[in-house]
Amino acid sequence: MEVSSSVTTILFTDIEGSTRLWEQEGEHMAAALAQHDALARSAVEGNDGVIAKMTGDGICAAFNDPLDALNATLFLQQSLRD
Numbered sequence: 313m314e315v316s317s318s319v320t321t322i323l324f325t326d327i328e329g330s331t332r333l334w335e336q337e338g339e340h341m342a343a344a345l346a347q348h349d350a351l352a353r354s355a356v357e358g359n360d361g362v363i364a365k366m367t368g369d370g371i372c373a374a375f376n377d378p379l380d381a382l383n384a385t386l387f388l389q390q391s392l393r394d
Contacts, residue, residue, distance in 0.1 A: 321381040323361070325352060325388070326370040345369060348392070355388035 327333070327348065334341050349366065356363050356373040359380040365372040375381040 319376070319378065321375045321378040323356070323373045323375065323381050323385060324370065326367070330369040351391040352388055355384040355391065359384035359387065 327345070330341070333344075348369070349371075352371050352373075353363060355361075356371065359375070360377065361373045361375045361380060361384055363371055363373050373381075373384070375384070
């Protein structure tokens, strides 16, 4: 999907407290970050979004439809909770 409509919705994510977690639980964070990235990619791409940038412990994604961005956010939150 190309982002080209007159309305673009941007989604940013960040793992809160990740620096501390890397310092205290580095071996677990590597696995957790890989899982986070896979879930985030699935949420964005499964809702017609485009990942513009992976930021270490977060993403920047764009959507042509704000409802797609909202659905991706809800999907990601539920996936992380589960």
